[in-house]
Amino acid sequence: MDKNKERNIEQLIEGVDAMVESRDQLVKTAVLEHRKREQIKNMSLPVLWTQDELYEKKVVFIGMRQRELLNAFREIRIRLLQKSKSDNIVVLVSSVSAEADSSFFGFNLAATFALDPHKTALYVDCNPHSRSAERYTGTEVDNGLVQYLFDNTIPLKHIIYPSGVERLRVIPSGGLSESAAELFSSKRMEVFIAEIKNRYPDRFIVLDAPPVQQSTEARILAQYCDHALLVVPFGKAVTNEVLSAVEAVGKEKFAGLVFNN
Secondary structure: OOHHHHHHHHHHHHHHHHHHHHHHHHHHHHHHHHHHHHHHHOOOOOOOOOHHHHHHHOOOOOOOOOHHHHHHHHHHHHHHHHHHOOOOEEEEEEEOOOOOOHHHHHHHHHHHHHOOOOOEEEEEEOOOOOOHHHHHEOOOOOOOHHHHHHOOOOOHHHHOEEEOOOOEEEEOOOOOOOOHHHHHOOHHHHHHHHHHHHOOOOEEEEEEOOOOOOOOHHHHHHHHOOEEEEEEEOOOOOHHHHHHHHHHHOOOOEEEEEEEO
């Protein structure tokens, strides 16, 4: 057999191998996508809030009258996805000062991701000085993040609560703790973040931290996030405060400012 024929045969074999590899990759992708959809479909369905309840709780939803507000949250979602190029990201939300309400923004950002029927979202209240997240749970809260980090016998599933929004779960803070900084620096917290991130391959996670200026928790929590967003009270923060907050969460993690009236 001459060299040209041998080369043609080798090229043909390589082409067949490439086709087989491409087919196998398509099959793997299809299987993973099917598993993701089955996981979402099998999530327990909570009692969903009515439109009146969503308005009362100031939660965004498709069909709401304040369409410009919903579109603003959608734009932030788009930019975060473009920046991360992933469906499985952790975003830290904190405020520059106590005058800005990060919980309203953080929960609605999570709710915006949950609007996609192929995605899930988890809102984690990491503010041990507030129990604001409990207004977003659909059931009575027994334990939260603080109790989970303190007590190794509490399983993760016992601190994840349904909200009134489909595909959106909530982990409340669990209340006041003077040792939150130590808890958030612990190995158990590191394992906790890894577990909630890996449980669903398409899960969007919001860590709602205390104001940067009033605590050290936001600085500590920044190490666990992919991106950090800072809520700024409109007209109530000076440039130095904003720059200091950006420095606190880390310039490499900083993704943008959100101005709140």
